[in-house]
Amino acid sequence: xxxxxxxxxxxxxxxxxxxxxxxxxxxxxxxxxxxxxxxxxxxxxxxxxxxxxxxxxxxxxxxxxxxxxxxxxxxxxxxxxxxxxxxxxxxxxxxxxxxxxxxxxxxxxxxxxxxxxxxxxxxxxxxxxxxxxxxxxxxxxxxxxxxxxxxxxxxxxxxxxxxxxxxxxxxxxxxxxxxxxxxxxxxxxxxxxxxxxxxxxxxxxxxxxxxxxxxxxxxxxxxxxxxxxxxxxxxxxxxxxxxxxxxxxxxxxxxxxxxxxxxxxxxxxxxxxxxxxxxxxxxxxxxxxxxxxxxxxxxxxxxxxxxxxxx
Amino acid sequence: xxxxxxxxxxxxxxxxxxxxxxxxxxxxxxxxxxxxxxxxxxxxxxxxxxxxxxxxxxxxxxxxxxxxxxxxxxxxxxxxxxxxxxxxxxxxxxxxxxxxxxxxxxxxxxxxxxxxxxxxxxxxxxxxxxxxxxxxxxxxxxxxxxxxxxxxxxxxxxxxxxxxxxxxxxxxxxxxxxxxxxxxxxxxxxxxxxxxxxxxxxxxxxxxxxxxxxxxxxxxxxxxxxxxxxxxxxxxxxxxxxxxxxxxxxxxxxxxxxxxxxxxxxxxxxxxxxxxxxxxxxxxxxxxxxxxxxxxxxxxxxxxxxxxxxxxxxxxxxxxxxxxxxxxxxxxxxxxxxxxxxxxxxxxxxxxxxxxxxxxxxxxxxxxxxxxxxxxxxxxxxxxxxxxxxxxxxxxxxxxxxxxxxxxxxxxxxxxxxxxxxxxxxxxxxxxxxxxxxxxxxxxxxxxxxxxxxxxxxxxxxxxxxxxxxxxxxxxxxxxxxxxxxxxxxxxxxxxxxxxxxxxxxxxxxxxxxxx
Numbered sequence: 001x002x003x004x005x006x007x008x009x010x011x012x013x014x015x016x017x018x019x020x021x022x023x024x025x026x027x028x029x030x031x032x033x034x035x036x037x038x039x040x041x042x043x044x045x046x047x048x049x050x051x052x053x054x055x056x057x058x059x060x061x062x063x064x065x066x067x068x069x070x071x072x073x074x075x076x077x078x079x080x081x082x083x084x085x086x087x088x089x090x091x092x093x094x095x096x097x098x099x100x101x102x103x104x105x106x107x108x109x110x111x112x113x114x115x116x117x118x119x120x121x122x123x124x125x126x127x128x129x130x131x132x133x134x135x136x137x138x139x140x141x142x143x144x145x146x147x148x149x150x151x152x153x154x155x156x157x158x159x160x161x162x163x164x165x166x167x168x169x170x171x172x173x174x175x176x177x178x179x180x181x182x183x184x185x186x187x188x189x190x191x192x193x194x195x196x197x198x199x200x201x202x203x204x205x206x207x208x209x210x211x212x213x214x215x216x217x218x219x220x221x222x223x224x225x226x227x228x229x230x231x232x233x234x235x236x237x238x239x240x241x242x243x244x245x246x247x248x249x250x251x252x253x254x255x256x257x258x259x260x261x262x263x264x265x266x267x268x269x270x271x272x273x274x275x276x277x278x279x280x281x282x283x284x285x286x287x288x289x290x291x292x293x294x295x296x297x298x299x300x301x302x303x304x305x306x307x308x309x310x311x
Numbered sequence: 312x313x314x315x316x317x318x319x320x321x322x323x324x325x326x327x328x329x330x331x332x333x334x335x336x337x338x339x340x341x342x343x344x345x346x347x348x349x350x351x352x353x354x355x356x357x358x359x360x361x362x363x364x365x366x367x368x369x370x371x372x373x374x375x376x377x378x379x380x381x382x383x384x385x386x387x388x389x390x391x392x393x394x395x396x397x398x399x400x401x402x403x404x405x406x407x408x409x410x411x412x413x414x415x416x417x418x419x420x421x422x423x424x425x426x427x428x429x430x431x432x433x434x435x436x437x438x439x440x441x442x443x444x445x446x447x448x449x450x451x452x453x454x455x456x457x458x459x460x461x462x463x464x465x466x467x468x469x470x471x472x473x474x475x476x477x478x479x480x481x482x483x484x485x486x487x488x489x490x491x492x493x494x495x496x497x498x499x500x501x502x503x504x505x506x507x508x509x510x511x512x513x514x515x516x517x518x519x520x521x522x523x524x525x526x527x528x529x530x531x532x533x534x535x536x537x538x539x540x541x542x543x544x545x546x547x548x549x550x551x552x553x554x555x556x557x558x559x560x561x562x563x564x565x566x567x568x569x570x571x572x573x574x575x576x577x578x579x580x581x582x583x584x585x586x587x588x589x590x591x592x593x594x595x596x597x598x599x600x601x602x603x604x605x606x607x608x609x610x611x612x613x614x615x616x617x618x619x620x621x622x623x624x625x626x627x628x629x630x631x632x633x634x635x636x637x638x639x640x641x642x643x644x645x646x647x648x649x650x651x652x653x654x655x656x657x658x659x660x661x662x663x664x665x666x667x668x669x670x671x672x673x674x675x676x677x678x679x680x681x682x683x684x685x686x687x688x689x690x691x692x693x694x695x696x697x698x699x700x701x702x703x704x705x706x707x708x709x710x711x712x713x714x715x716x717x718x719x720x721x722x723x724x725x726x727x728x729x730x731x732x733x734x735x736x737x738x739x740x741x742x743x744x745x746x747x748x749x750x751x752x753x754x755x756x757x758x759x760x761x762x763x764x765x766x767x768x769x770x771x772x773x774x775x776x777x778x779x780x781x782x783x784x785x786x787x788x789x790x791x792x793x794x795x796x797x798x799x800x801x802x803x804x805x806x807x808x809x810x811x812x813x814x815x816x817x818x819x820x821x822x823x824x825x826x827x
Binding site for chain 2: 164165166167168169170172173176177179180181182183184185186308
């Protein structure tokens with residue numbers, strides 16, 4: 001009986017905790033499919049998280065918080081696009097730069113404005129008629145805040161955009177063979193600007209989902225590297241939205257178990273050092289990436305700037 | 312059907328004229344006041360060596376480059392072509408030498424790429440596929456719209472390129488070296504399609520450096536050299552010799568007489584050699600081969616049928632899974648490249664820029680790449696003897712007519728032909744007993760090709776056993792005493808020089824079993 005409740009609460013929190021991963025890694029999927037690796041996701045998430053938190057802290061308006069995170073994220077995505085597409089800088093290094101920028105600036109702004117981590121009223125859980133009251137299932141699937149549903153809704157939408165629309169075809173072509181796309185009259189730069197900016201917006205939302213929906217607080221390095229795991233998830237999910245979602249759920253389950261580790265220990269009567277629980281998501285990241293093999297969807301032009309040249 | 316429409320329903324381009332086109336790149340005048348024109352129902356060939364400006368001129372017509380000077384007229388109206396998109400809108404299509412297809416996408420997706428969809432933002436692949444099938448019917452271009460590109464043979468991929476251009480309403484089609492990667496039979500197929508297109512009122516521009524193909528397919532021929540137009544002539548009054556001379560700027564020998572030589576002992580022997588390709592499948596299947604002293608054995612085949620693996624296996628660059636290799640009667644199976652060199656092997660690698668030289672090293676450094684630790688280039692195997700290196704390299708530069716500002720110039724700033732001459736100088740300076748020459752003249756101008764051919768023939772006279780691997784059938788036929796054909800990693804046929812003809816070789820290259 002105790003273990004049943006435990007399972008349900010682990011499953012429910014796994015779904016909740018998948019939200020930032022899904023937002024961030026879907027955004028990253030768009031960028032990578034078009035050939036741009038943005039390693040700065042974590043930095044964008046931090047600034048998005050702060051923007052959302054600060055907007056809610058000052059106004060109490062949750063939608064304004066979401067909007068602030070989206071705009072901040074898109075602006076940073078635009079900056080990344082400018083650096084990697086127009087200036088053709090090395091993508092891995094500029095992404096790390098963007099991360100450090102986000103990490104430092106989010107903390108600075110926080111210290112200059114709010115100073116002490118103060119909880120706010122974030123997105124409440126939505127009670128759905130009938131569904132929420134279902135035994136077990138209701139708690140697992142139908143008792144979450146709005147952003148959780150938005151994140152999961154974006155999965156089929158992203159898959160549809162990538163696979164069924166003209167824009168998605170352009171993204172895939174630009175990431176696989178930019179010369180061919182260029183010869184067919186597609187602006188490689190335009191497509192990459194759009195995907196990286198969009199990816200930045202998604203990363204901003206990922207940050208907002210942490211600061212005004214899941215944790216309802218902001219502090220220094222709130223994300224603790226979740227943006228990097230999101231990048232890894234894109235590889236793990238072989239650049240496919242549904243698989244990426246599967247990866248996000250796997251990691252959030254590990255996170256959920258980690259949060260409940262004391263309860264589990266009590267229930268099972270064993271003792272696990274807490275350091276192991278904290279390490280778990282990162283160890284799982286490395287192990288899964290070893291087994292995630294290269295696939296057809298891997299954008300062959302990933303990290304390669306495009307310049308119309310002589311052939 | 313109205314007079315001025317093509318079978319695709321698009322407008323004809325009665326005449327295209329380029330006038331006084333000039334294009335500069337940093338340090339070079341790539342196209343120098345060139346006039347060029349083509350009419351509906353005509354194939355106009357553009358002939359020239361690498362770097363003569365053919366591709367640049369055509370990229371200007373296709374909107375990829377913008378000229379510094381000059382005008383383009385379509386049906387006597389002056390147009391400015393700003394981008395490929397703009398060229399397509401004007402009815403100009405281009406088949407690039409390196410196919411502009413996305414391998415992971417299907418035929419229909421590649422065709423739909425960059426086009427407006429009838430369903431707005433959502434892809435309409437069924438509509439595209441239906442239209443592809445219609446066009447396939449009209450032009451006899453068989454292709455399945457749902458196949459991913461990577462599963463198609465090279466000839467089929469080219470058909471997709473042509474279909475895509477027709478789909479977009481190309482009335483004028485530029486074909487950049489379209490036969491470079493095709494088997495002779497695929498070339499025949501392509502020519503049949505091109506003839507039908509001109510009969511239907513398309514205007515075609517055919518870029519090539521293969522003289523017999525140009526003579527076979529075109530109505531008019533224009534020769535470019537060093538960015539200038541040197542000659543325009545109706546095809547029926549042109550000959551191979553005069554075209555070659557126009558291209559190079561001096562008389563060129565197109566045929567070689569091989570002095571009869573009594574072949575010596577087999578210096579290179581392969582028995583039942585198998586190896587895995589980069590893709591992980593069987594790259595070489597049970598290959599057995601002998602090359603005798605004073606003999607050139609040509610290996611013919613369409614690109615990717617095991618030639619690369621064959622050269623690498625003999626050079627010690629790829630491990631073998633079964634079989635044995637002998638050099639000079641010594642068993643050298645699974646030896647390292649250095650050990651192969653010790654046994655008298657020299658290798659002109661196919662990938663010149665990655666396996667043949669180190670791009671950022673100087674000419675002299677590249678010249679001593681293999682022997683830098685030995686006399687006379689080093690003292691005691693440790694300290695480099697730069698005076699000796701310089702002296703030897705300068706001799707080689709002179710002997711092999713390598714055009715370079717100095718021996719200290721980085722090799723990457725030399726032309727393909729001169730880089731290849733340096734590789735040849737290095738490999739021959741070791742006085743090999745066995746020489747592997749893989750694609751020795753690919754991307755090399757006619758003058759340097761001719762020079763390299765003469766050097767290979769000289770080696771033959773000296774009694775070197777030479778394995779010549781080439782995708783250029785003309786080269787194989789011109790130089791080889793014997794020819795073997797590779798298909799899917801196996802040797803599918805062997806013919807003597809006198810018994811070889813293009814047709815039989817072509818059939819073997821396409822995988823048919825032929826007994827000669």
